[in-house]
Amino acid sequence: DSGVTQTPKHLITATGQRVTLRCSPRSGDLSVYWYQQSLDQGLQFLIQYYNGEERAKGNILERFSAQQFPDLHSELNLSSLELGDSALYFCASSFRDGYSGNTIYFGEGSWLTVV
Amino acid sequence: GDSVTQMEGPVTLSEEAFLTINCTYTATGYPSLFWYVQYPGEGLQLLLKATKADDKGSNKGFEATYRKETTSFHLEKGSVQVSDSAVYFCALSDRVIQGAQKLVFGQGTRLTINP
Numbered sequence: 001d002s003g004v005t006q007t008p009k010h011l012i013t014a015t016g017q018r019v020t021l022r023c024s025p026r027s028g029d030l031s032v033y034w035y036q037q038s039l040d041q042g043l044q045f046l047i048q049y050y051n052g053e054e055r056a057k058g059n060i061l062e063r064f065s066a067q068q069f070p071d072l073h074s075e076l077n078l079s080s081l082e083l084g085d086s087a088l089y090f091c092a093s094s095f096r097d098g099y100s101g102n103t104i105y106f107g108e109g110s111w112l113t114v115v
Numbered sequence: 116g117d118s119v120t121q122m123e124g125p126v127t128l129s130e131e132a133f134l135t136i137n138c139t140y141t142a143t144g145y146p147s148l149f150w151y152v153q154y155p156g157e158g159l160q161l162l163l164k165a166t167k168a169d170d171k172g173s174n175k176g177f178e179a180t181y182r183k184e185t186t187s188f189h190l191e192k193g194s195v196q197v198s199d200s201a202v203y204f205c206a207l208s209d210r211v212i213q214g215a216q217k218l219v220f221g222q223g224t225r226l227t228i229n230p
Contacts, residue, residue, distance in 0.1 A: 002158065031216070043204065043220040056215030090158060094216070100208040101147040101166035102216055108158035 004107035018079040025093030038087040121221035138205035146207040
């Protein structure tokens with residue numbers, strides 16, 4: 001158990017809908033990351049927050065948005081869903097900021113299926 | 116941009132065989148290097164890491180040495196067990212700008228160990 005908690009574990013929704021994925025980082029961790037794992041794209045970095053502020057953006061679509069709240073939990077909002085958005089979405093967290101050797105701890109992921 | 120290339124899988128071995136999974140990288144700076152493992156139905160777990168050239172990361176009998184001259188970080192284990200069956204991901208984290216840290220993953224190598 002990494003200490004990173006993600007909900008829901010599984011989600012099935014229709015095209016055009018909107019969903020919210022929730023993440024609680026490890027106790028004491030200030031950075032939260034979101035990654036997408038799909039069969040065709042592999043593991044892709046989406047976005048990073050540190051103590052409530054956006055730090056880095058990766059291949060995140062405009063239909064997707066995220067935020068980190070004062071209690072450090074984070075939400076990833078996915079809207080106007082398409083079949084291609086079906087994937088495993090990972091949240092991850094780390095404590096230190098600004099160090100490439102930081103260990104990043106991953107949750108078990110949220111499986112999203114768009115039908 | 117930064118990239119990681121892993122040997123293509125799947126890899127199938129017999130129990131107690133020697134394992135090598137090749138990983139090479141391209142990066143502009145001096146990255147930190149990681150191996151993550153994903154067991155069936157679970158999230159990503161850090162297996163080992165190395166943060167500078169010639170460092171050796173080790174855990175659970177697995178080892179990998181950061182080779183700057185060959186830009187490689189090959190994963191090895193002397194005697195694999197059935198419980199090592201999983202997908203293994205090599206990843207790098209390059210220089211940090213304004214606190215941003217991004218893991219770039221290889222495509223993953225599926226390992227199956229037969230008894």
